[in-house]
Amino acid sequence: MTDIALDGLTKRFGAVTAVDDVSLQIRPGAVTAFLGPNGAGKTTTMRAILGLVAPTAGRALIGGRPYAALPRPRREVGALLGPDGAHPGRTGRDHLRVIASAAGLDRARVDAVLDLVELTDAADRRVGGYSLGMRQRLGLAAALLGDPAVLIADEPANGLDPEGIAWLRRFLRQAADDGRTVLVSSHLLAEVARTADRIVIVSEGRLRFDGGLAELAGPAGPGDADALEAAFLRLTVAGAGTAGVAA
Numbered sequence: 001m002t003d004i005a006l007d008g009l010t011k012r013f014g015a016v017t018a019v020d021d022v023s024l025q026i027r028p029g030a031v032t033a034f035l036g037p038n039g040a041g042k043t044t045t046m047r048a049i050l051g052l053v054a055p056t057a058g059r060a061l062i063g064g065r066p067y068a069a070l071p072r073p074r075r076e077v078g079a080l081l082g083p084d085g086a087h088p089g090r091t092g093r094d095h096l097r098v099i100a101s102a103a104g105l106d107r108a109r110v111d112a113v114l115d116l117v118e119l120t121d122a123a124d125r126r127v128g129g130y131s132l133g134m135r136q137r138l139g140l141a142a143a144l145l146g147d148p149a150v151l152i153a154d155e156p157a158n159g160l161d162p163e164g165i166a167w168l169r170r171f172l173r174q175a176a177d178d179g180r181t182v183l184v185s186s187h188l189l190a191e192v193a194r195t196a197d198r199i200v201i202v203s204e205g206r207l208r209f210d211g212g213l214a215e216l217a218g219p220a221g222p223g224d225a226d227a228l229e230a231a232f233l234r235l236t237v238a239g240a241g242t243a244g245v246a247a
């Protein structure tokens with residue numbers, strides 16, 4: 001079981017503090033929705049977890065180690081950071097085979113992950129003909145090639161139609177039920193929050209809320225979409241306090 005721990009994580013780009021002293025633990029076997037408006041610091045936090053951004057202060061650890069110290073990173077962490085860079089002239093299957101062989105992973109995993117993301121029927125078609133939703137699924141397949149304990153996805157719902165978003169929610173749920181630590185970002189509460197076990201909200205680099213959907217909605221209850229949206233907006237407008245941090 002591999003958790004993610006942020007300990008006073010801070011990242012400044014010149015005068016901009018993208019991530020400001022964020023501490024939290026992201027647990028295995030659960031979907032954690034990482035929410036916040038554009039520019040809140042979600043991508044920077046995820047890149048810091050993946051060792052792509054050096055923290056100005058604090059630490060981001062996976063299973064107690066920084067990414068760079070993981071002995072078998074692809075088997076421990078899979079990430080989807082944006083639309084994948086698959087060559088349009090390559091088939092989905094070949095794209096995954098290239099990654100598997102470069103990473104020294106078992107080629108049998110290619111068929112397994114194609115199945116997981118329901119792309120088996122399209123596996124021998126060129127990626128150039130894939131829809132955006134299919135490309136996102138191919139990216140998720142690539143992330144899962146190493147059968148990692150941790151899955152990180154940055155705005156995977158971007159550009160997906162409602163059917164694609166429903167599929168994504170089921171997929172993330174299954175990944176968590178399989179025991180993985182799932183961290184998924186979005187700037188829209190409705191996209192992923194309802195299937196998330198835990199909600200983390202950031203704004204202007206600061207942690208604004210860390211808790212369950214029921215706590216976020218308050219007395220109105222998690223079924224009240226307007227109450228949830230109002231709470232989300234209250235926590236993410238400029239100058240919001242940290243009173244909502246529940247854990």
Ligand SMILES: Nc1ncnc2c1ncn2[C@@H]1O[C@H](COP(=O)(O)OP(=O)(O)OP(=O)(O)O)[C@@H](O)[C@H]1O
Nearest residue numbers: 013016018036037038039040041042043044045187
């Ligand atoms: N490489 C960089 N150089 C300078 N500023 C950066 C860099 N990366 C991010 N920032 C700034 O840090 C802040 C946080 O950006 P970040 O991309 O982490 O936010 P986000 O929550 O992922 O937003 P979005 O949903 O728009 O991707 C923004 O003000 C952004 O302009």
